Amino acid sequence: MQPKLSFDIADLKLLATHSSFERGSDYYDRGSVKKVIGKKNIFEGKVKGTSTYDVRLVVDGHALDFTCNCTYQMGGICKHCVAMGLAILDGEYEIVAEEADINHALNKESPPSYPYTFEEIFFITKTELKAQFLHQLLLQNDQLQNEFIQFISRRAKEKRE
Known part of the structure; x- marks a missing residue:
C-alpha cells in the first residue's frame, strides 16, 4: 500500500530557501523528476538537471531527511530535493514490494x-x-x-x- 505522507508543501518551503523552492518547482513542472521509488518511509529518485542527480528522502515521523549528490551548499535543501518532494506529494512514485x-x-x-x-x-x-x-x-x-x-x-x- 502507498504510505501515508506526514509532510506537505509548507514543509518543503520551510526546508528550502525561496530560490531553491522556486527553482525546484520549475524542475518539477518541467518533468525533471525521472523516477521515484518508495519503500516504507524511504524514497529514492533521479532528477535531471545539468546532470542526473540521485535524491533520497527518509521520512521519520514529521522529520524529513533529504540527501542529494549535487554540489549545492547554500543552506536548506537543494532544488533537486524540492522537485522530488513535490513529485512525492503529487503521488508520482512507485511502491517497491518484494x-x-x-x-x-x-x-x-x-x-x-x-x-x-x-x-x-x-x-x-x-x-x-x-x-x-x-x-x-x-x-x-x-x-x-x-x-x-x-x-x-x-x-x-x-x-x-
Whole structure:
C-alpha cells in the first residue's frame, strides 16, 4: 500500500530557501523528476538537471531527511530535493514490494482468490500498464473522458497558483 505522507508543501518551503523552492518547482513542472521509488518511509529518485542527480528522502515521523549528490551548499535543501518532494506529494512514485510478492500477485488466475487488495495490486503495477488501462477505459466512455479533462485542468490550475 502507498504510505501515508506526514509532510506537505509548507514543509518543503520551510526546508528550502525561496530560490531553491522556486527553482525546484520549475524542475518539477518541467518533468525533471525521472523516477521515484518508495519503500516504507524511504524514497529514492533521479532528477535531471545539468546532470542526473540521485535524491533520497527518509521520512521519520514529521522529520524529513533529504540527501542529494549535487554540489549545492547554500543552506536548506537543494532544488533537486524540492522537485522530488513535490513529485512525492503529487503521488508520482512507485511502491517497491518484494519481487516474489509482485510475481505472485500478477500471475494469479482468479481475481477473487488474490491475497492482495486492489490498493496493493494498484501500487505494485507499473505506471505504464496503469496508463494503458486508463486510456482503454477513457476511449470507451465519453463521460469519463470529460471528467478526466476537467481533473487534469484543475490540477494544472492548482499548480499555477
